[in-house]
Amino acid sequence: MSEAPASPAAAPVSAVPVSDRDRVIIFDTTLRDGEQCPGASMTFEEKLEVAELLDEMGVDVIEAGFPIASIGDFESVAEIARRTKRATIAGLSRAALNDIDRCAEAVRHARRGRIHTFLSTSPVHMKYKLQKEPHEVLEMVVASVTRARNHVEDVEWSSEDGTRTEIDFLCRCVEAAIKAGATTINIPDTVGYTTPGEYEALFRTVRERVPNSDKAIFSVHCHDDLGMAVANSLAGLAGGARQIECTVNGIGERAGNAALEELVMAIETRSDVLPYRTGVNTKMLTRASKLVSAVTSFPVQYNKAIVGRNAFAHESGIHQDGMLKHTQTYEIMTPESVGVSKTSLVMGKHSGRAAFRDKLKTMGYELGENALNDAFARFKDLADRKKVVYDEDIEALVDQGIAAAHDRIKLISLSVIAGTRGPQRATMKLEVDGQVKTEEAEGNGPVDATFNAIKALVPHTVKLDLYQVHAVTEGTDAQAEVSVRLEENGKAVTARSADPDTLVASAQAYITALNKLQMKRQSVNPQSAVG
Ligand SMILES: CC(=O)SCCNC(=O)CCNC(=O)[C@H](O)C(C)(C)COP(=O)(O)OP(=O)(O)OC[C@H]1O[C@@H](n2cnc3c(N)ncnc32)[C@H](O)[C@@H]1OP(=O)(O)O
Numbered sequence: 430m431s432e433a434p435a436s437p438a439a440a441p442v443s444a445v446p447v448s449d450r451d452r453v454i455i456f457d458t459t460l461r462d463g464e465q466c467p468g469a470s471m472t473f474e475e476k477l478e479v480a481e482l483l484d485e486m487g488v489d490v491i492e493a494g495f496p497i498a499s500i501g502d503f504e505s506v507a508e509i510a511r512r513t514k515r516a517t518i519a520g521l522s523r524a525a526l527n528d529i530d531r532c533a534e535a536v537r538h539a540r541r542g543r544i545h546t547f548l549s550t551s552p553v554h555m556k557y558k559l560q561k562e563p564h565e566v567l568e569m570v571v572a573s574v575t576r577a578r579n580h581v582e583d584v585e586w587s588s589e590d591g592t593r594t595e596i597d598f599l600c601r602c603v604e605a606a607i608k609a610g611a612t613t614i615n616i617p618d619t620v621g622y623t624t625p626g627e628y629e630a631l632f633r634t635v636r637e638r639v640p641n642s643d644k645a646i647f648s649v650h651c652h653d654d655l656g657m658a659v660a661n662s663l664a665g666l667a668g669g670a671r672q673i674e675c676t677v678n679g680i681g682e683r684a685g686n687a688a689l690e691e692l693v694m695a696i697e698t699r700s701d702v703l704p705y706r707t708g709v710n711t712k713m714l715t716r717a718s719k720l721v722s723a724v725t726s727f728p729v730q731y732n733k734a735i736v737g738r739n740a741f742a743h744e745s746g747i748h749q750d751g752m753l754k755h756t757q758t759y760e761i762m763t764p765e766s767v768g769v770s771k772t773s774l775v776m777g778k779h780s781g782r783a784a785f786r787d788k789l790k791t792m793g794y795e796l797g798e799n800a801l802n803d804a805f806a807r808f809k810d811l812a813d814r815k816k817v818v819y820d821e822d823i824e825a826l827v828d829q830g831i832a833a834a835h836d837r838i839k840l841i842s843l844s845v846i847a848g849t850r851g852p853q854r855a856t857m858k859l860e861v862d863g864q865v866k867t868e869e870a871e872g873n874g875p876v877d878a879t880f881n882a883i884k885a886l887v888p889h890t891v892k893l894d895l896y897q898v899h900a901v902t903e904g905t906d907a908q909a910e911v912s913v914r915l916e917e918n919g920k921a922v923t924a925r926s927a928d929p930d931t932l933v934a935s936a937q938a939y940i941t942a943l944n945k946l947q948m949k950r951q952s953v954n955p956q957s958a959v960g
């Protein structure tokens with residue numbers, strides 16, 4: 430390798446104007462470090478699509494891949510370099526001349542191309558992985574940065590495992606890299622080991638001790654092994670770093686990298702204590718998250734900050750009530766600011782009356798206080814038995830309630846013995862015109878036994894014309910919706926009922942149909958009785 434030239438850079442080459450001290454460069458490495466996690470490989474076309482979105486979103490630097498890794502990686506970096514309109518395109522390379530040359534070849538078509546070269550500096554990496562002495566590593570730093578600078582102006586050098594590197598040696602490497610022409614110095618927390626206080630102090634120390642540190646922009650690159658990647662990255666900014674390396678959805682080696690969306694929104698939301706700016710259009714964060722999740726097939730955890738599906742969803746009654754009164758009670762940023770159309774108040778067992786009333790209103794129901802309380806009690810009962818209560822479930826229970834207010838026959842209880850050893854047996858208790866009656870009946874199957882019990886309690890001659898069951902929503906706990914059509918003298922009535930128990934829904938639908946028939950008969954002959 431050749432000798433280092435005299436300091437070729439008078440001022441740092443930057444992806445943004447260096448005069449703006451609070452502007453943080455967002456360096457996205459979804460396509461390189463993000464893709465390194467097992468199972469996250471993306472195709473050529475998928476990478477182009479992600480890069481296009483990142484560029485449109487306002488990311489400053491896109492690390493598009495590791496060109497020496499494969500022909501595919503080389504080609505995708507080169508094509509992204511050709512197509513990207515705004516962002517700087519970086520490629521990664523080891524401290525090896527052919528890696529650097531290959532990387533240069535890939536990024537040369539970019540409007541702004543960067544070679545990112547790295548070398549381990551920690552004792553454990555130098556001794557066991559590289560099997561090199563520190564003085565050899567120092568020579569490789571100089572040679573690799575020099576080689577990269579022969580190709581491009583914008584060179585980033587990373588001290589792999591920087592947070593476990595002995596500080597004097599780290600400072601010597603950083604100084605040598607800047608002297609050789611590195612314009613960005615990245616000190617990665619490769620194994621997610623550091624803490625915020627420690628990482629901030631590390632940047633302060635290096636920047637103070639390295640005489641030419643003002644000639645480069647310092648960068649953070651944090652992994653999430655201890656769940657501190659975002660906190661550590663922000664601490665690095667406090668220590669003077671002005672570039673953050675991160676990935677969409679935080680994907681990356683092992684536990685992943687610092688999540689881009691979390692960093693950007695932390696800076697956006699807490700500008701009072703994080704006095705920085707990024708160029709990212711936050712309204713595109715959700716789109717980016719969905720795209721990366723789709724192309725990698727990595728699901729986003731429900732409670733993931735910013736882009737998880739629960740990030741702007743509220744189920745508990747007290748929170749929903751607060752949200753309906755003022756959204757700032759439980760939301761520190763608006764869903765619109767990250768590209769989510771609106772907050773969702775999810776109806777479930779923890780919901781209260783305020784949200785239930787609001788939900789009914791949006792569904793077009795205007796119930797009086799008694800009817801509302803009645804429907805709410807039935808909703809709570811359903812929510813106790815069912816994981817998710819959908820709008821269709823609420824609609825079914827409200828409709829059922831409205832019909833039940835006029836009923837002469839009411840179901841009090843039903844128990845059915847079913848199974849392989851028939852005959853099936855149903856025991857049913859009904860209230861008929863205010864009188865409670867119980868009956869047990871057998872049948873050819875549990876539904877037949879149930880309907881026979883109704884016939885025994887309310888003797889009638891009407892014909893069952895149709896019996897149909899379907900699931901209202903999804904899952905094994907979904908409500909069954911049963912439709913029953915009864916026919917009498919050429920007149921038919923249809924009734925529907927929904928319940929997580931198919932037999933209860935069946936009995937209820939049949940009884941509702943009988944009640945409807947009764948109402949029909951009464952409208953013709955007010956003296957007629959059921960049956
Ligand atoms: C912290 C990070 O994320 S670093 C980036 C990690 N990403 C990747 O490794 C993904 C892409 N990698 C690859 O496709 C392959 O590993 C390649 C093409 C780079 C190299 O493949 P191979 O030549 O078969 O080497 P292999 O991967 O087995 O071993 C890595 C070699 O690089 C050396 N090496 C590791 N880092 C560096 C470095 N920064 N500079 C120079 N050499 C290095 C290792 O010491 C080892 O050398 P050795 O073979 O003499 O022992």
Ligand SMILES: CC(C)C(=O)C(=O)O
Pocket residue numbers: 462547587588589590615617618619620650652
């Ligand atoms: C190559 C460097 C920047 C890296 O990915 C790491 O140290 O985690």
